[in-house]
Amino acid sequence: MAKMSTSILSYRTRGWLRMSVEKQDTLLKMAVLSLAAILSFSCRLFSVLRFESVIHEFDPYFNYRTTKFLAEEGFYSFHNWFDDRAWYPLGRIIGGTIYPGLMVTSASIYHILNWLHITIDVRNVCVFLAPFFSSLTTIVTYHLAKELKSPGAGLVAAVMIAIVPGYISRSVAGSYDNEGIAIFCMLLTYYMWIKAVKTGTLFWSTMAALAYFYMVSSWGGYVFLINIIPLHVLILMITGRFSHRVYVAYSTLYVIGTILSMQISFVGFQPVSTSEHMGAFGVFGLCQIHAFVDYVRSRLNKAQFEVLFRAVISTVAATGVLVLVMLTAMGKIAPWTGRFYSLLDPSYAKNNIPIIASVSEHQPTAWSSFYFDLQMLTFMFPVGLYFCFSNLTDENIFIILYGVLSIYFAGVMVRLMLVLAPVMCILSGIAVSSMLSTYMKQIDEVKTEKKKTKFEGNYFMRSEIATFFVCVMSVFLVMYTLHCTWVTSEAYSSPSIVLSARGHDGSRIIFDDFREAYYWLRHNTPQDAKVMSWWDYGYQITAMANRTILVDNNTWNNTHISRVGQAMASTEDKAYEIMQELDVDYVLVIFGGLTGYSSDDINKFLWMVRIGGSTEKGTHIKEHDYYTPAGEFRVDKEGSPTLLNCLMYKMCYYRFGQVYTEGGKPPGYDRVRNVEIGNKDFELDVLEEAYTTEHWIVRIYKVKDLPNRGA
Amino acid sequence: MLDFVYGLPFLVLELPRLKLKRPSWVTVPSPMTVFAFILLSYFLVTGGIIYDVIVEPPSVGSTTDEHGHSRPVAFMAYRVNGQYIMEGLASSFMFALGGIGFIVLDQTHSPSTPKLNRILLIIIGFACIIISAIACYAFMKIKLPGYLMS
Numbered sequence: 001m002a003k004m005s006t007s008i009l010s011y012r013t014r015g016w017l018r019m020s021v022e023k024q025d026t027l028l029k030m031a032v033l034s035l036a037a038i039l040s041f042s043c044r045l046f047s048v049l050r051f052e053s054v055i056h057e058f059d060p061y062f063n064y065r066t067t068k069f070l071a072e073e074g075f076y077s078f079h080n081w082f083d084d085r086a087w088y089p090l091g092r093i094i095g096g097t098i099y100p101g102l103m104v105t106s107a108s109i110y111h112i113l114n115w116l117h118i119t120i121d122v123r124n125v126c127v128f129l130a131p132f133f134s135s136l137t138t139i140v141t142y143h144l145a146k147e148l149k150s151p152g153a154g155l156v157a158a159v160m161i162a163i164v165p166g167y168i169s170r171s172v173a174g175s176y177d178n179e180g181i182a183i184f185c186m187l188l189t190y191y192m193w194i195k196a197v198k199t200g201t202l203f204w205s206t207m208a209a210l211a212y213f214y215m216v217s218s219w220g221g222y223v224f225l226i227n228i229i230p231l232h233v234l235i236l237m238i239t240g241r242f243s244h245r246v247y248v249a250y251s252t253l254y255v256i257g258t259i260l261s262m263q264i265s266f267v268g269f270q271p272v273s274t275s276e277h278m279g280a281f282g283v284f285g286l287c288q289i290h291a292f293v294d295y296v297r298s299r300l301n302k303a304q305f306e307v308l309f310r311a312v313i314s315t316v317a318a319t320g321v322l323v324l325v326m327l328t329a330m331g332k333i334a335p336w337t338g339r340f341y342s343l344l345d346p347s348y349a350k351n352n353i354p355i356i357a358s359v360s361e362h363q364p365t366a367w368s369s370f371y372f373d374l375q376m377l378t379f380m381f382p383v384g385l386y387f388c389f390s391n392l393t394d395e396n397i398f399i400i401l402y403g404v405l406s407i408y409f410a411g412v413m414v415r416l417m418l419v420l421a422p423v424m425c426i427l428s429g430i431a432v433s434s435m436l437s438t439y440m441k442q443i444d445e446v447k448t449e450k451k452k453t454k455f456e457g458n459y460f461m462r463s464e465i466a467t468f469f470v471c472v473m474s475v476f477l478v479m480y481t482l483h484c485t486w487v488t489s490e491a492y493s494s495p496s497i498v499l500s501a502r503g504h505d506g507s508r509i510i511f512d513d514f515r516e517a518y519y520w521l522r523h524n525t526p527q528d529a530k531v532m533s534w535w536d537y538g539y540q541i542t543a544m545a546n547r548t549i550l551v552d553n554n555t556w557n558n559t560h561i562s563r564v565g566q567a568m569a570s571t572e573d574k575a576y577e578i579m580q581e582l583d584v585d586y587v588l589v590i591f592g593g594l595t596g597y598s599s600d601d602i603n604k605f606l607w608m609v610r611i612g613g614s615t616e617k618g619t620h621i622k623e624h625d626y627y628t629p630a631g632e633f634r635v636d637k638e639g640s641p642t643l644l645n646c647l648m649y650k651m652c653y654y655r656f657g658q659v660y661t662e663g664g665k666p667p668g669y670d671r672v673r674n675v676e677i678g679n680k681d682f683e684l685d686v687l688e689e690a691y692t693t694e695h696w697i698v699r700i701y702k703v704k705d706l707p708n709r710g711a
Numbered sequence: 712m713l714d715f716v717y718g719l720p721f722l723v724l725e726l727p728r729l730k731l732k733r734p735s736w737v738t739v740p741s742p743m744t745v746f747a748f749i750l751l752s753y754f755l756v757t758g759g760i761i762y763d764v765i766v767e768p769p770s771v772g773s774t775t776d777e778h779g780h781s782r783p784v785a786f787m788a789y790r791v792n793g794q795y796i797m798e799g800l801a802s803s804f805m806f807a808l809g810g811i812g813f814i815v816l817d818q819t820h821s822p823s824t825p826k827l828n829r830i831l832l833i834i835i836g837f838a839c840i841i842i843s844a845i846a847c848y849a850f851m852k853i854k855l856p857g858y859l860m861s
Binding site: 238239307311347360363364365366367368369370371372376378379380381382383385386387389390392400404407408410411412414431434435438465468469472476479482483486490491 | 713717739742743745746749750752753756757758759760761762764765766790791792793794798799802803806807809810811813814816817820833837840841843844847848850851854855857858859
């Protein structure tokens with residue numbers, strides 16, 4: 001750095017664009033950051049360019065519906081909203097069971113833009129919110145890495161996080177989900193926390209508490225923050241780095257942050273009554289004790305202090321443990337809940353809660369997911385940790401802790417790769433920046449005579465090696481870019497609601513069956529019709545078809561979902577009893593056998609059986625009844641008769657036995673299971689077919705009324 | 712007064728004649744020791760050990776070729792979210808090797824290492840980096856045949 005500025009100082013008056021070094025520095029930083037922000041926005045737009053500006057997947061439809069409600073009705077109606085069109089006949093208290101941050105952010109942006117007479121529809125605000133927030137994330141990452149190491153590390157980290165596939169997968173345009181803004185809030189909270197620890201001022205601590213409040217309002221993953229920050233304080237205490245700055249920072253953050261977090265209805269009193277938050281409380285107490293002990297130690301002489309110290313520690317420790325055990329035993333403190341407990345014991349969900357185990361995002365991670373989502377960062381992560389360990393400071397300990405914990409959590413659940421991506425970028429930024437600064441200095445040969453120290457002869461081809469290293473690093477970074485762009489374009493830009501495939505002549509065929517079916521429901525069924533389908537499609541049906549449904553993606557009531565599972569897995573008459581009990585008018589199934597769409601209900605059927613059989617009323621449903629005697633799940637003639645006569649089978653394959661799907665194959669050939677179906681010519685007793693979409697992907701059936709007496 | 716309070720339990724209890732000391736080998740570990748542990752756990756976790764424990768895939772897969780012999784398959788193809796045990800460990804070894812290559816290169820800057828050591832370290836460092844990058848690219852290409860081809 002010194003050599004560069006001496007050579008540039010000599011050009012000062014006739015400089016590049018006649019600017020001083022500082023101004024060139026600022027210009028370079030601003031240019032790189034702006035380009036990174038624009039890049040992060042634009043590389044998330046693939047699906048908007050290929051299809052249209054539409055909301056993707058399932059969960060975002062619920063968020064979109066609630067945002068529309070908020071934008072139209074106002075905050076108080078939204079906060080007190082009881083939705084009677086979902087979970088019939090139970091309903092859902094929406095105001096108290098969501099994290100409102102996302103909806104409030106979108107609605108505010110919508111109102112601000114419309115107040116400025118830039119008339120953008122709510123749907124477009126929702127679609128483009130995640131890319132916009134990813135640009136903001138790029139800037140916050142720069143600031144965070146700058147605090148940890150240097151502005152160079154900040155710039156590299158910012159550019160890396162702009163395109164890292166692990167983050168893009170949940171924040172692409174159209175993916176309107178909590179994670180889109182949660183990552184921004186999380187990094188903002190971390191940045192404020194690091195500033196608070198470094199300066200020890202009330203200002204930064206309060207800003208950290210406000211950022212934490214924004215984080216709590218946006219995502220349930222805030223539990224990670226409220227555990228990692230106390231853990232950081234604890235490690236600082238153990239390594240002897242506890243100081244008044246950390247004391248001020250943590251006490252302020254805990255008190256103000258907890259009170260603010262309890263303002264969100266969904267969080268309510270959890271911060272004082274669940275085990276997930278007790279760690280933070282414990283560390284808060286420990287902070288007070290540690291600070292008090294330090295104060296007393298500075299006042300008393302040694303002997304008196306020892307006596308008092310031992311007495312206090314033993315009594316406090318004993319009573320603390322006793323109180324905690326008593327409260328947990330009495331049930332006043334709730335133990336770790338299912339979703340978070342499965343992070344500590346990964347086999348818990350598989351053995352006990354089939355709904356959590358069935359979600360594909362909750363599966364553990366294989367090595368290829370790591371490489372696919374992060375590529376070069378997997379190499380640079382240990383190097384970044386090494387540089388942090390080489391010079392330990394308070395803030396480096398925080399990033400080490402964050403890195404290690406998030407690697408473990410990302411290994412347990414694929415979905416949490418999202419939490420790992422920012423820390424991978426920051427640590428890799430630190431690594432790349434440190435190595436490049438060391439090597440760049442060695443590129444220019446020092447030719448002055450007086451520099452011949454006795455160690456000069458130990459160097460070998462210094463500048464050539466340095467140039468070679470810089471070239472290798474550049475090749476790595478270019479390969480990273482190519483990989484990220486390819487992955488974004490191929491894997492993470494599909495809207496899932498619209499599918500596309502190539503015909504034999506190379507032309508593109510669009511499957512828009514989902515929206516076709518939902519709009520049919522919207523226009524051709526009575527307003528108070530109730531639709532039964534598997535819980536995956538619940539949000540989409542309420543948002544697009546505007547009809548009442550029984551179960552949706554919120555999955556808060558396992559018994560109700562199990563009842564639907566029993567209906568799908570039973571024979572027609574048994575299922576008819578359940579459907580009459582639940583007032584069902586229409587049933588909707590997804591069938592991929594004609595097109596080869598593999599995420600259809602027959603492939604999900606075993607989960608319906610497992611969940612259906614997991615409650616009291618469903619004990620007659622046993623999974624092994626649906627397998628062949630050899631233990632296989634088959635839909636052809638060898639398939640189990642229970643499977644071939646259950647409601648789901650009949651609804652999917654009604655009239656399919658007469659359809660020719662592929663050349664050279666018999667009629668009724670299922671293109672997903674690759675077999676000819678077993679039970680072909682049957683009639684439905686209690687249902688009648690209402691609508692089947694163009695490519696048979698969505699099939700809707702109307703439940704027949706009870707027969708008249710005497711007929 | 713405090714002495715009286717302190718003495719109360721000992722009217723009932725009797726002190727055992729023990730001398731307990733914290734063993735001298737229990738110390739706060741050095742940063743580099745902790746880093747070595749973290750690198751080991753990184754190797755295990757990115758190798759998909761949790762996936763192996765929960766899903767229990769076979770160590771290597773097998774297919775039957777045209778003569779009816781069963782041949783081993785190293786990589787579970789066409790699926791990014793599935794793996795066999797050996798392929799997971801091999802790939803995470805490559806990740807760790809790449810990281811170690813960069814760390815070795817960082818050790819080559821001190822002026823007091825002899826020339827031969829420095830040359831060897833540089834060669835090892837670059838070899839680790841380049842081998843691991845090419846290996847991971849090759850593994851991914853075997854796993855996803857359409858990798859980096861639009």
